[in-house]
Amino acid sequence: MDRYSMETYLRNHPWGPALSPGAVEMIKVIWDLEGLSEYSFLGISEILNLFLDPRMHFYEISGGFDQLPKAFLPQLKEEIRFRQQMVKIRQERDRVLIYTRNRETGEISQYEGDRAIITIPFSVLRWVKLDPRDSFSHNKRKAIRELHYVPSVKTGLQFKSRFWEQEGLWGGKAVTDLPIRFTYYPNHGIGSGGPGVVLASYTWEDDAAPWDGLSEEERILRALENMARLHGSRAYREFITGSSFSWTRHPWSAGSVSLYEPLQYTELFPFIPTPEGRVHFAGEHTSSTPGWIEGAIESGIRAAVEVNGERRGKTIEI
Template identity: 35%
Template sequence: MLNLESRSNLGLIQQIVETIDHDPKATYFGIGGGMDLLPQRFYEYLQQQGVQVYFNHMLTKLDRGTKTTLHFEAGKPQAGNTMLGHGVAAPPALHKTVAADEVILTIPFPAARVLDVNPAFSPLKRKTLRELNYNGATKVFLQFRDRFWETKHNIFGGQVITDLASRFIYFPSTDFGGKDGGVVISSFVWATEAAMWVAFTDESRVEYTLNDLAKIFGEGIRDSFVVGTSQSWSNDIYSTGEAAMLAAGQFMELEGYVQQAEDNIHFGGDATSFKIAWIEGAIEAGIRTALEI
């Protein structure tokens, strides 16, 4: 019922934490108007302080020293790039270099493995970057013209658990009774449950989860279906997985090196907190790295 079978490779402590986090009595908080308002407000404040912020640049290399030099390139193919082959764009002409007294890396650990780091991090930090277990996750969204789950089934928020491929179906706690339809999270799964969906196309995920919804709520829901989309974090090069989920033994073996700084390079992000996979953890890690500096 709590999806523990898909995470049976996790350490006992991680399983306990996950059970507590997803307890039906747990209280969750959101930001009215969208969670992206949080980073947007940070960005506006930084602008007011005269801090330059660069978007759409991927960190590719670190030259470590008293000052660490960071090398960036645009993260997506830019207009005018020539194709080197099927689906591969030539590197953008713009490569930006920044020299910094202190660096905070918030890149997910698996994604950080492709960084060119000179000189290399310590053996134990490299081991942590290489071995820290990250789960996959897939989420599928379906939009409908009417809120049939409310009008016909009296469902206001919460979830449906099924043994179908969709497994966990969520009804967002927003716009109750709205007249303009709404969105159902037709599947939100993790770990081995999510691994299956990685191989599917976006269209296939939408199709199969719509079929599952129709089995539960009736074929009539297809008449109000508008459009669907999905996100698989295992397919996202900027995250390379949903979140760190420590496997058996990793609390003892790796946890002490997750937060550990490497000279003037500090490691942030939710994976370095005790609130893994939550925005709260990212904020907690941000405060810690600021205090370190």
């Protein structure tokens, strides 16, 4: 199945007659696949199946997701170095050296260890110098070059009241073929008075491109115009402010999450999580659940077991 893109699967799937162009268009609009239908059928199915499986439950951390990284803080705070950009990985016979540049002062620092666990996305690992270059295998370097990252833009708008609730929208999302594509209404504080924030636009891949080229101010304006198409001129009267973020323009991720192209599960994935000498890899892109927080956590546990299992002289099967 790895050879199928979502588009080729819908048009030429092996289990029965091909879908008509109209049916394919409907599926792509409703499932927000128009922007990314040329990517891996398996990769996209992994995401869609989670939403289609009625046994699936989604959890949230009450009070905000930043509590997850903050929960690690008491144990790690002595070890964290802020504003250090990794610029070079040097491997020697009995140690690994990580070089960083301080983003404020430009000063270069060097950290030495028996092992290093690298968790940055491959899209930005491309900027990090390898010394020597062949300390990473050919297949790892190929995966770092080729792994695809999804462009994504979100625009949020704040309104004076939660007027959408008067229209029967208590949480949930609207799907449209307007440039905003997906709109998410807050599922917290339903029925409470006062202002509310709507994720007016959430776009991926080709759907994100028209937004990426705009300034933040223009994105907010265009999102508001689109919201007025859904809710009428009241959207303008209720508007307070907005905010927008492009993960493509973000220098520390250069994209949102990894998503395979056809054949990349077979050709790239086997080489992505594997250690290279003294260097181990973690992060959502190295996991069996790419694109999810769960994948990032799973990969962190796997890398910790790799390093600690080995240190104790044991081989641990995972």
